[in-house]
Every structure is written in structure tokens, then in C-alpha cells.
Amino acid sequence: MEQTIEIHQGPLEGTRHDGVFRFLGVPYAAAPFGPRRLLPPEPAPGWNGVRAATSFGPTVPKSPYPWPYDELLEEPAIPGEDCLNLNVWTPDTSGRRPVFVWIHGGAFTNGSGAVGQYDGSAFARDGVVTVTINYRLGADGFLDCGDEHTNVGILDQIAALGWVRDNISAFGGDPDRVTIGGESAGAMSVGTLLASPPASGLFAGAILQSGAGHHALTRGTARKVAEDLAARLGVAASREAIAGVPLDALLGAQAALSLELQMAPDPGRWAELAGNLMPFEPTIDGRVVPALPIERISSGSGASVPVLIGTNRDENLLFMAPSGALGMVNDDVLGAAVAGYGFASPADVIAAYAKDRGSSPGHILAAITTDWMFRIPAIRLLEARSEAPTGSFLYEFRWETPVRDGILGACHALEIPFVFDTLSSPGAALMTGPGAPQALAAEMHEAWVRFISDGNPGWEPYASGSRLVRVFGGAQRSELDPAGDRRELWKGLR
Helix, strand or coil: CEEEEEECCEEEEEEEECCEEEEEEEECECCCCHHHCCCCCCECCCCCCCEECCCCCCCCCCCCCCCCHHHCCCCCCCCCCCCCEEEEEECCCCCCEEEEEEECCCCCCCCCCCCHHHCCHHHHHCCCEEEEECCCCHHHHHCCCCCCCCCHHHHHHHHHHHHHHHHHHHHCEEEEEEEEEEECHHHHHHHHHHCCHHHCCCCCEEEEECCCCCCCECHHHHHHHHHHHHHHHCCCCCHHHHHCCCHHHHHHHHHHHHHHHHHCCCHHHHCCHHHHCCCCCCECCCCCCCCCHHHHHHCCCCCCCCEEEEEECCCCHHHHCCCCHHHHCCHHHHHHHHHCCCCCCHHHHHHHHHHHHCCCHHHHHHHHHHHHHHHHHHHHHHHHCCCCCCCEEEEEECCCCCHHHHCCCCCCCCCHHHHCCCCCCCCCHHHHCCCCCHHHHHHHHHHHHHHHHHCCCCCCCCCCCCCEEEEECCCCCEEECCCHHHHHHCCCCC
16 A cells, blocks of 8 residues: 655655555655765755655665674665665654654664664554664764864764654654664764754654763874775875775775774774774764763753663673684783773772673673673763753663574674564574564563653663663563672773
């Protein structure tokens, strides 16, 4: 069944399946090629006649996931220049329903809104108009050449939110009840948007899955990335010169830079980038990102927006187990890595983590890096909102996947098909394996629907006195300050 609606750009035709209308591949900004390469987004042109929105639009320029992540994570690649597009799922094109805008992850170099696990049908079935977006990645989205054009990928996200504000009522959505959400780099994007003045007023709720507000580059480090990339390409470190490089060459140089950084993360050369190993990410530019997002949030930015945030118990097993890196960590490597965080007594820290996560040096390091990159930033974000008038809620995901004989545990990105209730979608079983618990998906999905609808997922807000955490996939439904002794170890450390 087809459905035609009128948006600002012209008439748009979608399709209906199982009671849900889908409008796919809708441009929210002009194609970022030719004279628009590497520059902020411009408004999408209109059209004459009815535009078909019946299939996903082009994805942004990106390389495939490298091994072994290409065996675990779905990565659609759809050719075409009109890649700044979005997708909408709605139960009805009339009414004023809550809206969920999803910002995908992928370390700011991979991902798209066309991933099967992000299908918004279940949210639409339950009364939530759902939007997934593409935004520019890698150098196309996050190159900083020292000029005025920074954080282009974040500006893409803001442009998409502006499009939602102006058009979502045509899909039955309420522009005053928009919740943004994302996972990994998408969650870090949400944290950035909470702190970004140009994004103020474009959303009324925020969900952050495995990402917070602690990771952004200084301009000095971002310039080093641009200079390294330009040297690999044999061009000047200017926006114009890099924009003129063929896409294949640019993507190849990006991949080589990322690989070298992972193999030799020298703090003397790469400063803060040696910690999270993402050479393309938001830059503190004083305008789109005025300061490190957590600092802005601590000062009250986003205080009027309720926040749902959480992590998976074994996040970094995804990055350490499939490649075999887990087994390459010995006591010397572990000791040196832990000392690098600045703990007063690295031996005591290792002993504390060994009690919870086993005595293998690799597993101990995975747990420590999980806390540094994901769990502690999530807690710090909620602590920064202690005076906020709106609710702040914390969760932890603990269900362990049987994939690869269980080596992944409750790893990074595993919760996504549970949140979207898309366990049967193409690609989901790569991470979950067959027969993942539908009851857990129903439980998580219902909590997200509740939060998007009224700002409360169904449990008490996080407060420093109780530190209540909602547990999904564990022996108990909630706990007070789980792993509190490990949390205390990070006091005074970034």
C-alpha cells in the first residue's frame, strides 16, 4: 500500500507494511559533492512531481569495516551522491506522536541509517515515529584544517534535526517531543549535541548507549590528524586540496592512518587521541563544540532534557577478543597500560578488577578499558546533571552472546537489536547468535518507548545517594551502585 504526503520539498510517496508506513532515503541536505565537498550542509533542493521514498538512499563515503568486525557488524554500502538522507517509520501520518531520531555508531568512520537492526517498525508499532539518519564520516565529516569549517558531521546531524522540526508533523510526529538517541559514536554525538549551542531547542530528550561526553579532540590534535592525512595523500593540509583527492585514495589514507594509530598510539605524538584511537571525531572549536561536552554539561547545558544513558558490561571484549588481542596481554603489558591512567597504585587497581572479572591479564585490561571509555564517562555525565530539573536514568546490559563460544560476553553494540526489537532482522544474528531471548528485547524496547513517550523509562532516576542502575539480562532487575569499589578507583582521574 502506498501513501503520499506533502513535505517542504514536495510530495513524497512511501509504502505501508504490517501497519507501518515507511519513507526511505529522503534528502535532508544537498548532496555534499563538487563545490560542497567537506563544507557545512546546505538545504536539500525541492522537486517537481511525487518523489518515491520506497528504498534506502545512498550511504556516505566510507570503507568497509576491517577484519574481524566485518564478520560481526552489518555495513550496507549504497552508491550515489545524495547521501545526506534519512528514513522515517510511522504508524499513521496524522496525529502528533513522540519522535525518536537515531544517530548510528561506527567510530565516526562507519555505519549508516540503513542498517537492518535500526529498522523503526517496532517503535512505530508502539506509537513512536522513528527517524534514522546518515551523516558524513571520516575526513568528510570531521576534518579540521584550521579554518572556520569544523565539525561538519555534527552540523549534518543538526541539519537533520532541523529537517525533523520542520517536516515531522507531516508524518504524524510532534516536533516538540523529539528524543535523540545513538550508540557508540552515535551516543558521543548525542553528548556533543547536548553541549552544542546550535543544537539547542531541537530535541526534548536524549538516549546515550555506550558513549557520553568525554571524547573530543583539541584543535591542535585535530590539525595533526589533518597534516598526517595530507602527507599520506601528497597534498597540502588544506580543505581545498584534500577535497580534490579521489575518494578511494582518501578512504585508503584514512584507513592507513587509523591502523598506524592503533598499532603505535604514542601520546607524545597524538596526545588525547592515543586514548580512544579515533582520529576523526568532534573537535573543540569554540562554536559548534565550545568545550569538552562533559564540561558544558557540568555547567548546565542540556539540563532541561531528560537523559537515559548506559553501557554494556563487557564493552571492550568486542575490540579485544575476536582479533586475538585478548590473549596477547601479559602481566607486563597490563601493568604498563594501567600505570598510564595515572592511578596511585596500579597493583591495587589490577587486584580490584581481578576480583570481579577474573585473573586473565587480557580480561582485566578489557574491564579497565571498558570503564575508562564507557562506564565511568556515563556515570560522570549523570553526576554532572545532579542539579538538573529533569530525570537522569542509568542502565547496564549484561546478557552474554553465545557467538564465538561466548568470548564476546556482553560486548559493545550487542544491545542494539534488543532496543529496536529487531532480533530477526538481517545481520542481527552475527552478534546475538540464533535464539536470542525475545523477552529481553520486549523488556528493553518497552523501556525505551516509555522514555521517548514521557521521559521516564520505568525506574527511579540515578542519584548520588542510591546510584540505582537498571540491569538488563542480569540476575536482578536493578542494583544499587554495582561495582562501586571500581567506580571509586577513578575518582580524580579523567
